[in-house]
Amino acid sequence: xxxxxxxxxxxxLACGAALPHRLAKAALSEQLGDRxxxxxxxxxxxxxxxxxxxxxxxxxGNVMVDPTALGEPRNVAVPADPDPATFRDWARSVxxxxxxxxxxxNHPGRQSPRFLSRQPVAPSAVPFDNxxxxxxxAAPRALTGAEIEAIIDRFAVAARTLxxxxxxxxxxxxxxxxxxxxxxxxxxxxxxxxxxxxPVRRRRFLLEVVGRVRAExxxxxxxxxxLNSADFQRGGxxxxxxxxxxxxxGAAGVDLLEVSGGTYEKAAMMGVTRTRASTASREAYFLxxxxxxxxxxxxxxxxxxxxATAEGMAEALxxxxxxxIGLGRPxxxxxxxxxxxxxxxxxxxxxxxxxxGIRLADSLLEIQWHTQQMHRVAAGKPVDRRRSALRxxxxxxxxxxxxxxxxxxx
Numbered sequence: 001x002x003x004x005x006x007x008x009x010x011x012x013l014a015c016g017a018a019l020p021h022r023l024a025k026a027a028l029s030e031q032l033g034d035r036x037x038x039x040x041x042x043x044x045x046x047x048x049x050x051x052x053x054x055x056x057x058x059x060x061g062n063v064m065v066d067p068t069a070l071g072e073p074r075n076v077a078v079p080a081d082p083d084p085a086t087f088r089d090w091a092r093s094v095x096x097x098x099x100x101x102x103x104x105x106n107h108p109g110r111q112s113p114r115f116l117s118r119q120p121v122a123p124s125a126v127p128f129d130n131x132x133x134x135x136x137x138a139a140p141r142a143l144t145g146a147e148i149e150a151i152i153d154r155f156a157v158a159a160r161t162l163x164x165x166x167x168x169x170x171x172x173x174x175x176x177x178x179x180x181x182x183x184x185x186x187x188x189x190x191x192x193x194x195x196x197x198x199p200v201r202r203r204r205f206l207l208e209v210v211g212r213v214r215a216e217x218x219x220x221x222x223x224x225x226x227l228n229s230a231d232f233q234r235g236g237x238x239x240x241x242x243x244x245x246x247x248x249x250g251a252a253g254v255d256l257l258e259v260s261g262g263t264y265e266k267a268a269m270m271g272v273t274r275t276r277a278s279t280a281s282r283e284a285y286f287l288x289x290x291x292x293x294x295x296x297x298x299x300x301x302x303x304x305x306x307x308a309t310a311e312g313m314a315e316a317l318x319x320x321x322x323x324x325i326g327l328g329r330p331x332x333x334x335x336x337x338x339x340x341x342x343x344x345x346x347x348x349x350x351x352x353x354x355x356x357g358i359r360l361a362d363s364l365l366e367i368q369w370h371t372q373q374m375h376r377v378a379a380g381k382p383v384d385r386r387r388s389a390l391r392x393x394x395x396x397x398x399x400x401x402x403x404x405x406x407x408x409x410x
Contacts, residue, residue: 002344002346003204003262003310003311003313003314003344004137004341004342004343006022006314006317006318007021007022007023007310007313007314007317007325007341007342008021008022008235008342009021009317011300011323011324013222013255013256013300014126014253014255014299014300015219015220015221015222015223015253015255016220016222017100017168017169017221017222017255018099019056019057019100019324020099020100021056021342022054022056022057022313022317022323022325022336023054023056023057023313023324023325023327023337023341023342024055024056024058024302024324024325024326024327025050025053025055025058025059025108025317025326025327025328025331026058026059026258026302026304026326026328026330027059027060027062027104027171027173027226028061028328028329028331028332028374028380029041029061029062029071029072029301029371030046030060030061030074030192030371031061031072031073031074031075031371031375032046032074032076032374032375032378033074033076033077034074035187037064037070037075037076038073038076038086038087039076039086039087039089039090039314041089042086042103042307042375042378042379043076043090044089044090044093045050045093045377045378045379045380046374046377046378047060047090047093047094047101048093049335049377049378050099050331050335051094051097051099051101052097052336053331053335053336053337053339054336054337054338054339054340054342054358055099055331055338056098056099056100056338057099057100057102057324058094058099058100058101058102058193059102059104059171059224059258060076060090060101060102060103060104061075061076061104062075062076062104062106062108062160062173063075063076063077063078063103063104063105063106063150063162064076064077064078064105064106064107064108065078065105065106065107065154065155065157065158065325066078066080066107066151066154068117068286069077069107069109069112069117069120069121070106070108070112070116070117070405071106071111071112071113071116071178072113072116072265072303073115073116074351076090078105078154078157078158078161078162080157082157082166083161084129084160084161084162084164084166084322085165086165087103087161087162087166087167088164088165088166090165091162091165091167092165092166096186096301100168100169100222101167101168101169102168102170102171102222102224103159103162103167103169103170103171104163104170104171104172104173104226105155105158105159105170105172105173105213106172106173106178106179107151107154107155107178107179107180108120108178108179109122109140109177109178109179109182109188110122110126110127110128110139110140110179110182110188111119111136111137111178111206112137113136113137114136114137115140117138118138119138119139119140119141120138120140120141121140121141121142121143121147122140122141122142122143122179122182122188123142123143123179123182123183123189123190123191123195123196123205124140124142124188124189124190124191124196125139125140125141125142126140126190127139127140127185127190130169132360134383137203142191145193145195148195148205151179152205152209152212153212155172155209155212155213156209156212156213156215156216157216158214159216159217160216162219163216163217163221165280167168168221168222169221169223169224169255170213170217170221170222170223170224171223171224171225171226171256171258172206172209172213172223172224172225172226172241173226174206174225174226174227174228174257175226175227175260176226176228176230176260180209181204181228181237182204183195183196183202183203183204183205183206184202184203184205184206184228184237184242184245185202185236185237185242186202186234186236186237187237188236189202189316199241199244202241203244203245203248206225206245206249207248207249207252208290208393209326210223210225210253211236211252214252214253219253222255222256223253223254223255224254224255224256224257224258224302225229225249225254225256225257225258226258226260227242227245227246227249227259227260228242228260229242229259229260229286229289238386239289242289243292243293243296244260245351246293246296246297246299247296247297249297249299250295250296250297250298250299250316254299255299255300256299256300256301256302256323256324257293257297257299257300257301257302257370258288258301258302258303258304258324258326259286259290259293259302259303259304260286260304260305277345283305284303284305284306284307284316284344285305285306286303286304286305287303287316287319287321287322289323290303290321291319291321294320294321297314298309300323300324301321301323301324302322302323302325302326303316303321303324303325303326304323304326304327305326305328306330307325307326307327307349308327308348308349308350309349310341310344310347313325313341313349313363327349329351329353329370330349330350332370332373332374332377332383333350333351333352333370333373333385334347334349334350334370334378334383336384337349350369350387352385353365353369353370353392354369354387354388354389354392355389356389361389361393364393364396365389365393366394368393368395368396369387369389369392372384372387372392372395372396373387
């Protein structure tokens with residue numbers, strides 16, 4: 001099969017649903033909720049553009065399950081007593097295309113900035129190790145057992161609401177140091193009750209959420225989990241523990257597992273940590289882990305991060321290690337990337353963000369530059385591929401002068 005044929009092959013999921021091809025937009029935090037944390041018209045337009053650009057699967061950015069627990073001020077959130085109609089226009093943004101739109105559900109846990117939460121919650125009262133990050137995020141307090149159960153309910157309600165609104169599937173964000181990831185990690189989960197103390201109890205929260213969400217959305221709706229291959233920090237979630245979670249997720253009926261890695265403190269998902277030369281030549285950051293995951297479960301696998309060429313994507317699919325190619329920031333600079341790849345055009349998955357050479361500034365710049373491109377597309381404007389580092393940082397300061405230069409995100 002040729003490269004375009006490999007990328008264009010449909011994928012049938014365990015639930016019976018099928019993706020039209022193998023190219024997916026992974027979750028990106030859009031910051032396009034309105035003042036009441038509802039989907040804005042701009043958010044709908046952004047996804048309409050991406051759907052027309054040929055994506056087979058679009059996974060939304062963070063949809064928070066509790067409006068009082070936000071990762072960013074413009075997150076979309078599901079209230080305690082939600083109306084599916086609130087989210088219907090967003091769900092319909094893909095109408096007339098082959099794209100499936102899945103809602104990514106999340107809770108930030110301790111990764112809620114001080115300007116949004118003076119005391120966020122977490123499995124245990126463990127502050128960030130990094131002094132700079134501690135200036136952004138307050139030390140959390142430990143959740144009570146009743147609060148944990150209530151958050152599980154929140155995930156279930158949010159999933160039911162969004163599927164009722166017309167979303168084709170649901171993804172649970174269990175990576176990047178957010179609440180589910182915090183429960184999985186021995187670094188952030190130091191409980192000794194039924195929710196922590198050993199790997200089995202640490203993964204209970206995730207499995208309970210999976211079970212409750214599946215019960216709400218039914219067996220025919222795709223359910224996905226985004227999972228860290230590892231946290232890449234001392235005392236954190238290890239690859240061995242992650243593979244054990246993969247086994248259990250497959251047995252629990254998850255349809256698609258997206259592989260990522262890292263936390264705010266070790267942002268492997270953004271390519272911040274060093275990668276081996278062999279990994280760089282293969283393009284994908286987490287392909288080695290995907291091969292191991294394939295050995296322990298037959299759940300469909302999506303790998304996000306690092307893909308640059310059609311040939312590299314096709315080779316990963318041909319190898320059998322991965323079923324879906326996840327692309328994130330390249331969608332912000334080439335919104336019609338999937339259609340062009342499927343037509344066989346010689347186009348790269350680009351990340352054009354400029355660099356200053358200052359690590360802290362570049363971490364902020366990576367986020368702000370791509371977010372500004374999303375906002376341009378959402379406003380019906382062309383991508384500004386030549387936007388400089390200085391202009392991006394100045395625009396960030398003008399749009400959000402209080403928080404732009406102290407926000408850290410993964």
